Amino acid sequence: xxxxxxxxxxxxxxxxxxxxxxxxxxxxxxxxxxxxxxxxxxxxxxxxxxxxxxxxxxxxxxxxxxxxxxxxxxxxxxxxxxxxxxxxxxxxxxxx
Numbered sequence: 001x002x003x004x005x006x007x008x009x010x011x012x013x014x015x016x017x018x019x020x021x022x023x024x025x026x027x028x029x030x031x032x033x034x035x036x037x038x039x040x041x042x043x044x045x046x047x048x049x050x051x052x053x054x055x056x057x058x059x060x061x062x063x064x065x066x067x068x069x070x071x072x073x074x075x076x077x078x079x080x081x082x083x084x085x086x087x088x089x090x091x092x093x094x095x096x
Contacts, residue, residue: 019083023092024048026076033063045078045088053078055088062091069093 028046035041040056043066047053055062055078069076075094080087 019081021079021081021089022085023077023079026078029066029070029076031063031067043088043091045076045091047078053080053086053088055091058091065093066091069095 024047026045026047030044030046030052032039032042032044041058041063043055043058043063044052045055045066058066066076068074072095075096077092077094078088079090079092081089
């Protein structure tokens with residue numbers, strides 16, 4: 001049993017190490033603030049090459065911050081990992 005557990009832990013550790021965190025500056029967004037029943041609230045960020053990535057279930061503050069950032073010309077940066085490139089891990093806003 002211990003060998004099976006060790007093997008599973010090693011496999012998970014290798015997968016985590018293989019994932020690379022990536023980021024990009026978004027040039028557009030779609031904000032779904034009132035989704036269909038049973039669907040999550042979502043923010044889609046558009047990146048160069050017309051690639052969209054999604055943040056599921058953002059809090060109301062995140063919705064407001066993304067809207068304001070695009071309205072005032074601030075940088076909106078999406079962070080994702082190589083294992084699931086379509087799903088955002090976080091959104092960062094830079095006011096420069």
